């Protein structure tokens with residue numbers, strides 16, 4: 240299985256994926272890490288592990304779709320089977336989603352459909368929920384609306400700040416994303432309507 244990761248920031252999920260590939264938990268090759276941010280630490284993580292890193296400057300394109308088409312071209316050249324969004328902060332257009340339908344995963348720091356969009360952690364804290372978590376899902380054309388692959392819970396403490404809660408969510412994310420990618424690589428995921436079925440048999 241050939242994979243690509245799209246990331247805009249720190250890349251701790253990317254690191255968890257790299258580690259899982261290196262220790263044999265995920266059977267596949269990470270072909271390329273693409274970022275829309277030149278100084279994303281995720282790109283540095285790729286370089287450290289001798290993985291191709293690629294920065295695409297969104298500002299050189301006059302139309303949003305053109306950025307997406309540039310990414311599509313890169314991923315097609317490398318014959319990528321799975322596109323993994325790991326803290327990628329740009330909305331992808333229908334052009335991109337349709338090109339890789341059923342082959343794009345995203346991770347979101349809340350129990351969807353609660354608290355979609357930006358600041359999922361902050362939204363949960365402000366709402367006052369006692370339990371939040373994270374969700375790995377396939378991408379569709381909506382905002383954090385695609386079929387849910389895996390979810391896990393994280394308790395919210397009264398003493399929590401956005402930082403402490405996000406840190407606790409992050410460590411659960413790393414396990415969850417690895418597991419979802421593993422299941423995909425083993426051909427155990429199928430999409431039926433808006434549901435993702437896990438065929439463990």
Ligand code: GRF
Nearest residue numbers: 249250251252326346347348
């Ligand atoms: C994660 O919390 C993820 O759920 C969200 O963005 C964050 C990325 O963190 N989509 P990192 O860059 O992987 O550390």
